[in-house]
Amino acid sequence: MSKKTEKVFFILTWIGQGSSYLSPYAYGVLHRMHHAFADTEKDPHSPIYDKNLFYMMFRTKKIFTDILYSRTEVEKRFTRGVPEWKSFDLFASSWVSRIGWGLVYVAFYVAFADHILLWLLLPVQFLLAPVHGVIINWFAHKYGYRNFDVSDTSKNLLPVDFLMMGESYHNNHHSMGHRPNFGVKWWEIDPTYLIIKILNTVGIIKLRKVKS
Structure with missing residues (x-):
């Protein structure tokens, strides 16, 4: 921005x-x-x-x-x-x-x-x-499940994150720190990413594409 x-x-x-x-x-x-x-x-x-x-x-x-x-x-x-x-x-x-x-x-x-x-x-x-x-x-x-085998103890705290606005998909985030969408599985909906997409669409921010 x-x-x-x-x-x-x-x-x-x-x-x-x-x-x-x-x-x-x-x-x-x-x-x-x-x-x-x-x-x-x-x-x-x-x-x-x-x-x-x-x-x-x-x-x-x-x-x-x-x-x-x-x-x-x-x-x-x-x-x-x-x-x-x-x-x-x-x-x-x-x-x-x-x-x-x-x-x-x-x-x-x-x-x-x-x-x-x-x-x-x-x-x-x-x-x-x-x-x-x-x-x-x-x-x-400390608590939750893991989608990715990373070198730290990060876990996904909530399978459906309605409290932390997507941030409780912590294991996903530690595995792919560059990715603005913290959700990976179909049920892991990241509300903050939806806001990011809207801000990008209206030109308030600009999402950059990076190599995985």
């Missing part, structure tokens, strides 16, 4: 993730590192080298913030071509932004939550992006 469109999607990410905003740049770099070092000691998130998911989340957070605030030197192969808007990332990742979104959520619940049990959803809303990340990076390396 164009540089201007990239910035639009940075803003949409901020609106969509709110208080749990994760820098697309830092996450993109982290994701490349995960694929390059999957289930080794250099993997930024692996259930093999962490005692539990909280240890994994803490270690991932440290590596992530080191990338975000340029506190560590990252190999060029992990940063090349990854969209970056540093000034916006620093604002969207700030406590001012996170607390601001938190207050918006609380105000929304005050206005519309008509049962006390609905308030139990509020902590999840505060941390929705990390919660999604830990579901994939912990559980999809």
Whole structure:
């Protein structure tokens, strides 16, 4: 996509993730590192080298913030071509932004939550992006089925992925990291790929053909 469109999607990410905003740049770099070092000691998130998911989340957070605030030197192969808007990332990742979104959520619940049990959803809303990340990076390396024999523990967490928008086809993704469609079997429908196809059709993004 164009540089201007990239910035639009940075803003949409901020609106969509709110208080749990994760820098697309830092996450993109982290994701490349995960694929390059999957289930080794250099993997930024692996259930093999962490005692539990909280240890994994803490270690991932440290590596992530080191990338975000340029506190560590990252190999060029992990940063090349990854969209970056540093000034916006620093604002969207700030406590001012996170607390601001938190207050918006609380105000929304005050206005519309008509049962006390609905308030139990509020902590999840505060941390929705990390919660999604830990579901994939912990559980999809422990539970599920495999279509491909890869060198790591990645698995397809859900046979029909209506919760993770196709991302739970993690074994498929690790086998073919370049492929935008994470589904392989006829029943593995990747909703995000359908959105990608629409964005490509209307010219917002351009899918590139690569050799398998």
